[in-house]
Amino acid sequence: MLSSKASCNSHGQDSSYFLGWQLYENNPFHEVENPTGIIQMGLAENQLSFDLVESWLRKNPDVMELKKGGESVFRELAFFQDYHGLPTFKNELVEYMAKIRGNKVKFDPNNLVLAAGATSANETLIFCLADPGEAILLPTPYYPGFDRDLKWRTGVEIVPVHCWSSNGFRITMFALEEAYERAQKLNLKVKGVLITNPSNPLGTTMTKEELDHLITFAVAKNIHVISDEVFSGTVFDSPGFISILEAAMDRNLENTDVWSRIHIVYSLSKDLGLPGFRVGMIYSNNKTVVGASTKMSSFGLVSSQTQYLLTNVLASKRFTSKYMKENQKRLKKRKEMLVSGLKKSGIECLKSNAGLFCWVDMRHLLSSNTLEAETKLWNQMVCDVGLNISPGSSFHCSEPGWFRVCFANMSRGTLQVAMRRIKDFVERSNFMGRIKMNYQQNMSSLSRKLLSNWVRKLSSPDPNEHER
Amino acid sequence: MGLLSRKVTCNSHGQDSSYFLGWQEYEKNPYDEVKNPKGIIQMGLAENQLCFDLLESWLAKNPDAVSFKREEQSIFKELALFQDYHGLPAFKKALVDFMAEIRGNKVSFDTDHLVLTAGATSANETLMFCLAEKGDAILLPTPYYPGFDRDLKWRTGAEIVPIQCSSSNGFQITESALEAAYQEAQRKNLRVKGVLVTNPSNPLGTTMSRNELDLLVNFVTDKEIHLISDEIYSGTVFSSPAFVSIMEVLKDRKLENTQVWERVHVVYSLSKDLGLPGFRVGAIYSNDPIVVAAATKMSSFGLVSSQTQYLLSAMLSDKKFTKEYISKNHKRLQKRQNKLVSGLEKAGISCLESNAGLFCWVDMRHLLSSNTFEAEMELWKRIVYDVKLNISPGSSCHCTEPGWFRVCFANMSEDTLKLAMQRLKSFVSSITIDNQTHQDLKNMRKKNRTKWVFRLSFQSFHDREQGER
8 A cells, every 4th residue: 555665675775784873873882881882984974073163153153043143034044945045055055166176167056956965966866867767877886875865766777887996996988888788788778877976985086087988978878977076075185176067177068968967966964064954955057957956856955044054154265264174184184094093904995085984995804705705794893893884785896895984973082992993803813823714603693693684684673864 | 858857847846837927926026015015915825924023032032942052062063963864852752742732632643653854845745655656646625735736746656636625515525526536536547545635724724624534534444545634734723613633533533453543644844833934844644654664764855954953842842932832823813814804805805714724715706707717817817917916826726616716814914914905905896897887888889889998908808797796
């Protein structure tokens, strides 16, 4: 009696990505109250720069109290539900987005559509661009949430574009073509390619070359490009960030067809660290897409109270400049701490310059080059070492042994504990004289039970939903 | 073009309907007491602007709630990070208590069955995604809120089949109307998944009778389908009969442990009674754990801002405030509705007797040049462009009888309402005079064969039926 959407499981929440969170919820680390608990390293949140935002808020109490120049604006906000969004907010957002891109791209607020988070923005865009049974190409590894956001209610399929460690998981023309052909063989009409730039989970910005490949490919196949630039404000190192629009402008494509087939998704959840406020957006040069997605945004508007608050935060140019600079500094420092900590344990990461996580190479710790071995290692990491990290398979990575490890959602002290635990774990394995361990033997009975439960798939209460 | 989805190129977002066109006209020439006294008065917007002072005064006394503080401690970080789709527990608790209070505490709600969404718009669509898909139909009694065409059908692919209600019995739902709609759906090869009612009704402004509710329960039990009760206006019931929630009926009939219990779902929002549409606070309440689970995951696509959840959890937890608010809100709504009703009466226009909502269902059938929807459109255009009142024509609400209009009363000042009534009165008088003049001229024309051009450039008079009331 329910729809197939309600009873199927293409919400994707049975994946290990979410199971790890569930285990964490059952036994969360706390410096004082639960020092042996599981440390959450599977949550791509930016908790490093709240003090900056809080200090701004303390200096600007009027904004929180819904006042402007001493006068209450509560009334006008309370009934502001115009899906075009608060004009001043959109003006500030486009300026902020341009600033993030070194002002190499300019955005028109009339082409910006607000949505309740990038989750909503991505789904809405797919509703606009594809019909049930059609497909979107996505380079692997990709954010697990896309399986829900892009496919669940839209009925659209994802066809992966396989990327490999051999070239740092860069997108190649060959991989794009191969994915396209695979889609055709499956009788799926490809409507577009969706990339995340900077990449989740890789933590890298796309090269000019990759962006050019994508544009060339989109032109040749007459399809869309969606560039999820949610992490664009987290680029803390060179090379700098190049937006898809910048790449298109460099090729003088503004007055060509493909210009209206390039769409950007953004959100304030990652750089500003405000996932709870649900601020996402779609940017498109295609008037029809803007028109339709604006109407669709009715299903996920941003609270006017929040729009008002953030308009004022972003309007303070001194604040945004200071924030961007300081945030980048802190992210870089924290990433370096993770990278060097892992190095001490003989573990390498993919060289990265952005994001809130590293893409960690644990292939050498696998008992065999298989998905099963990755799962066993992951289980051990969560249950024995007590670190909830995310296995590459949950990101549809084609090679076993890679893990995404977050660094910006905890204190320095906690990260130090995490690094120590990994070091101990690796040393224990080395001490036993084996590089490849017999995990079955070393797993605790709890781990064993959990592994078999996981294999049988979750049927019980859902894990809490968290962002990427 | 084929490059975009069919959803984009079709027009089942329903926004080409007159309901929305009227707003567009208003936007071009909005009334302002000082700056634009001749502009169009917005009477097509079901908003509650009567009790902001109460909310503002509460805010002034409780700055912590907006300043991300709890007992003087900053909780900004906690809120900024809070994106759990299960919602802020304190907020859900306050919300279920408020919902119970509105229902005279005759029913209670469990926070585990409540799913938060960004407005009732999101709640209704999400519920549809959970219950129906392409090839399925939901039955809706007419007249109904025009937005449903978008909310329930657009992206879900489900269809709406109307349950025709008529003025002969005050537009109440009857058993035969339900059956007829069901048969109609079958004829169209659509699988009926449920009935959706708005109670209190938009646009009627009436609460459903116990009899109607019983009929609905019997019908959905018999057909084994769902019942969605959009109770978004439940906090706006200002006079008797009292509001009876569908949950109360199920409880009274001791249906808690039967199958139908899990097929009844309620939608609510703070947009109407609290007058906070901008804050995007909606909710689904369901006794079906699978629906709750699926809707919870789907709410990811439209979560409520944690900043807003926190503010409202503090506000709704203040029981002294909610009690005072509910009471004052009812009083003010009743007073304002009375003003509209009596103002219309003075213009010789009657309304459907109503006890809830932010609007009246107004009978202008006697002002139609003919009993047709074309005549209704003509009348509507005159009222928007000439009388300069944006009211909503019944056809936009899928009413089966021409001549009914929804007129809002709670989204303007008392003075503006007064002015609106004056304009309407003048208009009706002028029609009467013009009609008399037209009759005289008709007689003259028979003698003189003179052409008479009506003052409006785009209007033409049809011969009037001798049915003016």
